[in-house]
Amino acid sequence: MNKGRVEAFTDAVVAIVLTIMVLEFKTPEEPTFAALAQNWSYLVAYLISFLFIGVAWYNHHYMFALTKRVTKKIYWVNNIWILVMAMLPVSTAWAGKFIFKVQPEIFYFVIFTFWAWAYAALSYTVMRTNQAHDPQIAQKIRNMSVYRLHANVWFWLVWLIVFGLIFVWPPISLVFTLVELVAMAVYTPADSDKLF
Numbered sequence: 001m002n003k004g005r006v007e008a009f010t011d012a013v014v015a016i017v018l019t020i021m022v023l024e025f026k027t028p029e030e031p032t033f034a035a036l037a038q039n040w041s042y043l044v045a046y047l048i049s050f051l052f053i054g055v056a057w058y059n060h061h062y063m064f065a066l067t068k069r070v071t072k073k074i075y076w077v078n079n080i081w082i083l084v085m086a087m088l089p090v091s092t093a094w095a096g097k098f099i100f101k102v103q104p105e106i107f108y109f110v111i112f113t114f115w116a117w118a119y120a121a122l123s124y125t126v127m128r129t130n131q132a133h134d135p136q137i138a139q140k141i142r143n144m145s146v147y148r149l150h151a152n153v154w155f156w157l158v159w160l161i162v163f164g165l166i167f168v169w170p171p172i173s174l175v176f177t178l179v180e181l182v183a184m185a186v187y188t189p190a191d192s193d194k195l196f
Contacts, residue, residue, distance in 0.1 A: 045096030
């Protein structure tokens, strides 16, 4: 399968998701900063989701730059990952509008969790596809912080604690997401900006 076509399709979906998210941000009815501040919670959720997509795209781009082949399995797992990402505008808008309410924050957290599972499955599938013919590429994917983080049992134990804390302080879902994303943005592979 043509790797470039899969990357182009993914890029198009990511661009549409970002566009939909920014359209959810409502223009204030009055020309004052106080009116703008009334949308602060959505702005916070939007910025976290924007970072979410930016970090995901960067790591996706790196992983696809490494792989030599895109199999049918990679294509379909990539589509599942895109499907989950396409739910971000809805979850971001709801979590941003009701930042201190439990159910919208749980929904955001669940979408984030499905995204993490889908991305882990995609990373694993790309890594396994390259294992036999190019073990060096497979090892680079295995060493990616996003792969190591989602394969770590401690991450999922913290996830479980955070899930419980949402019932006490709902915005913890966004805080947890932000912390993970910053870690994944900072700890990118050393050669991630030298592949091209």
